[in-house]
Amino acid sequence: MTGPVDFDAATIIATLNRHGVRYVVIGALAAQLHGAPIPRTRDIDITPAATDDNLGRLSAALHELGARIRTVDVPGGLPFDHDGASLSRAGIWNLTTSSGEFDISFVPSGTQGYEDLARRAVVIESYGQLVPVADFDDVIRSKEAAGRPKDILHLPILLQTSQRLYPERQQ
Numbered sequence: 001m002t003g004p005v006d007f008d009a010a011t012i013i014a015t016l017n018r019h020g021v022r023y024v025v026i027g028a029l030a031a032q033l034h035g036a037p038i039p040r041t042r043d044i045d046i047t048p049a050a051t052d053d054n055l056g057r058l059s060a061a062l063h064e065l066g067a068r069i070r071t072v073d074v075p076g077g078l079p080f081d082h083d084g085a086s087l088s089r090a091g092i093w094n095l096t097t098s099s100g101e102f103d104i105s106f107v108p109s110g111t112q113g114y115e116d117l118a119r120r121a122v123v124i125e126s127y128g129q130l131v132p133v134a135d136f137d138d139v140i141r142s143k144e145a146a147g148r149p150k151d152i153l154h155l156p157i158l159l160q161t162s163q164r165l166y167p168e169r170q171q
Contacts, residue, residue, distance in 0.1 A: 007042050007100035010127035012065065015099075017129055019061040022049040024117040026108050026142060030134045031154070033124050036161040038154050043101035047134075049114045050106055055084030058104075062087075065097035110145025111138065136162055137169065 009029060016023055027045035031038055048058050059082050068077025077096040093104040107113040120135035140158050143151040163170055
């Protein structure tokens with residue numbers, strides 16, 4: 001890879017599913033899959049199950065996708081050798097792949113990680129795949145906790161969308 005690649009969520013999700021990776025889609029893509037009208041995202045964010053066997057499957061999927069460490073100094077990313085054990089040594093991975101940007105967060109802000117998110121995750125059919133997606137309230141909870149400018153910008157839209165999609169959850 002020599003530079004930015006068009007984002008292809010369908011290929012990334014199909015690759016994760018083909019390898020049997022247990023994961024939950026989080027972040028902006030999760031919000032969009034729920035129907036939130038936020039600007040199109042340029043990446044996928046996931047929280048994987050942190051078991052040894054699952055991280056081994058994630059590593060195999062990342063090899064297939066040609067994952068590299070994303071950095072502003074190297075447009076195509078830095079090569080890195082990885083396996084399940086080495087993936088578990090960092091809390092967050094910001095990667096670029098042959099199908100676009102791919103971020104892995106083991107414990108997203110405001111959550112306790114995969115088990116916390118998987119408990120309420122929903123499966124949405126999208127991109128010709130079954131996609132495990134964080135519950136909409138969990139997406140909001142994580143964005144509130146992260147507090148980054150882009151998250152704060154999206155919060156009013158997410159809260160309005162929550163009221164529209166899930167009126168029974170409103171107090």
